[in-house]
Amino acid sequence: MTVLDPPRPVFRRKRFLLPFGVSAGLALVGVVALFAGGTVALPFQAVTVVRALMASKADFFNDGEVRRILMSKGIQVHLTDSGGSLEISRDKADSFDFVMPSGQVTARRIHDELGGTLFYPFTTxxxxxxxxxxxxxxxxxxxxxxxxxxxxxxxxxxxxxxxxxxxxxxxxxxxxxxxxxxxxxxxxxxxxxxxxxxxxxxxxxxxxxxxxxxxxxxxxxxxxxxxxxxxxxxxxxxxxxxxxxxxxxxxxxxxxxxxxxxxxxxxxxxxxxxxxxxxxxxxxxxxxxxHTEPWLIAFSEAGERVGRLLDTDPDLRRRALELGFRLGRAGSASLGDVLAERGIEEPxxxxxxxxxxxxxxxxxxxxxxxxxxxxxxxxx
Incomplete structure (x- = not known):
């Protein structure tokens, strides 16, 4: 005589599917959030690691929002701290994709000696x-x-x-x-x-x-x-x-x-x-x-790409203003506007x-x- 298992109650299947449905729903919400943030494609696109040498202006590239914007463009900037802008010229600057001294005197000396493509993203x-x-x-x-x-x-x-x-x-x-x-x-x-x-x-x-x-x-x-x-x-x-x-x-x-x-x-x-x-x-x-001008001196195509983005990308330029910089020679937006939006006195x-x-x-x-x-x- 064949013994048949009784049918499983429907409520047991529903109880099993409930946590799966919750997990799937959360995953879907996460995917939507990634799409909205512009980063969903990052695991599926090539990321270019750009090597940079700089001193105090490393604060800009260490900013979380700046890193997110660059990553959305497929760029990750790997920073090397020179210890001080005047020490950049002691290093092999042109072995990096770009360098960014804090002021124009140092930058001019590096450019005169090593060449490279110049960008003037902001001043302070x-x-x-x-x-x-x-x-x-x-x-x-x-x-x-x-x-x-x-x-x-x-x-x-x-x-x-x-x-x-x-x-x-x-x-x-x-x-x-x-x-x-x-x-x-x-x-x-x-x-x-x-x-x-x-x-x-x-x-x-x-x-x-x-x-x-x-x-x-x-x-x-x-x-x-x-x-x-x-x-x-x-x-x-x-x-x-x-x-x-x-x-x-x-x-x-x-x-x-x-x-x-x-x-x-x-x-x-x-x-x-x-x-x-x-x-x-x-x-x-x-x-x-x-006024100090932290020139970006690019020695490679990857470095030039970062320089062009700093000059033209509206999100990066907006973030530079939010980090207190005045936009460089090609700038049209105003630091005063950003300060006024926040009720901060403009200098x-x-x-x-x-x-x-x-x-x-x-x-x-x-x-x-x-x-x-x-x-x-x-x-x-």
Missing amino acids: PLVVAAFREYADALGFGGVATPRSEGSLYYRLDMAAFVELTRSHTTWAALGTGLTNANQVIAQSPDPCRAYSGAAYVGLVAFALNGKRTPTAADAAEVAARVRPLFEVEGQFGAGIGRTFFAPDGRTFAPVGVVYEHQYLAYQIRTKQETGAVDASRVLLYPDAHH DPGAGGTETFLPRSEDLAAMIGEVGRCPSGVPL
């Missing part, structure tokens, strides 16, 4: 960041002037600021309640390694030299006068921007040389996360400004109308060598 002024009580202390003597009451931005009289250091004035001696007994200075990155440090040497020299660019004839004499102003720092710091924006930044770097984009990116991020800007940190714009770095012209590279290198006593020379 060199500025002095300070905690508000320090900016207000400088304002007590007319050295710094706020744009308006409560403004995030001040105008800095560089000649007067330099004179405070030359006269060995301390922060506490300014008579505004500060107890900091250190001499009045703006901490700067190592001028032997970082473009911001080298450019700040040029900024101080311009102010100290009667707003005239030092030449071969007087560079050594001016450098000898500039050097004591930097010896006050002792050991030069690195990554002043990161130190200043740290929670305990007031303790380690109450006043420091940074790039404008670092400050604006911090304020945009802070406004997004907290609903308000950080009014305790402000920017001081030297009365003779210096005006060129309000004074005077531009600091740095010395020729060989003269600037001689000055930096005198000021920083660079152990391996200055690659300018």
Whole structure:
């Protein structure tokens, strides 16, 4: 006699299919999300790894949104940190797909020696960041002037600021309640390694030299006068921007040389996360400004492709603005628009109308060598 299994109840099949249906539904939602984000095709398309050498502007390519946009174009940028823009020329720059020094003096030297295709994606002024009580202390003597009451931005009289250091004035001696007994200075990155440090040497020299660019004839004499102003720092710091924006930044770097984009990116991020800007940190714009141009120098077709995208891709250009950069020579969109959308006051770095012209590279290198006593020379 054949024994037949009884039929399985329908409810058991439904109970088995239920988790499968939920999983399938979640997978479908995930696929839809990938399509919407423009990344669904990534596993099925070739990804070009582009090798790049740079210093502080690595922050742009390390940004998660920038990486996502590039990946959607089939590009992954592999970064090598040079340790400082001035050290890029010591490396075999043309063994990379592209390099991106933080300033035009270094970039011009690399391009003159190695060639390559130039791109000018964005600019950012060199500025002095300070905690508000320090900016207000400088304002007590007319050295710094706020744009308006409560403004995030001040105008800095560089000649007067330099004179405070030359006269060995301390922060506490300014008579505004500060107890900091250190001499009045703006901490700067190592001028032997970082473009911001080298450019700040040029900024101080311009102010100290009667707003005239030092030449071969007087560079050594001016450098000898500039050097004591930097010896006050002792050991030069690195990554002043990161130190200043740290929670305990007031303790380690109450006043420091940074790039404008670092400050604006911090304020945009802070406004997004907290609903308000950080009014305790402000920017001081030297009365003779210096705009840095981080040129992208491409040595391969892959490097050129990245350069063209930075120049033309609307998503990348929008993201550059959101990271505080001013768009380069081909730019038409406005940083002011991005700040206005977020209710953040827009700065005006060129309000004074005077531009600091740095010395020729060989003269600037001689000055930096005198000021920083660079152990391996200055690659300018």
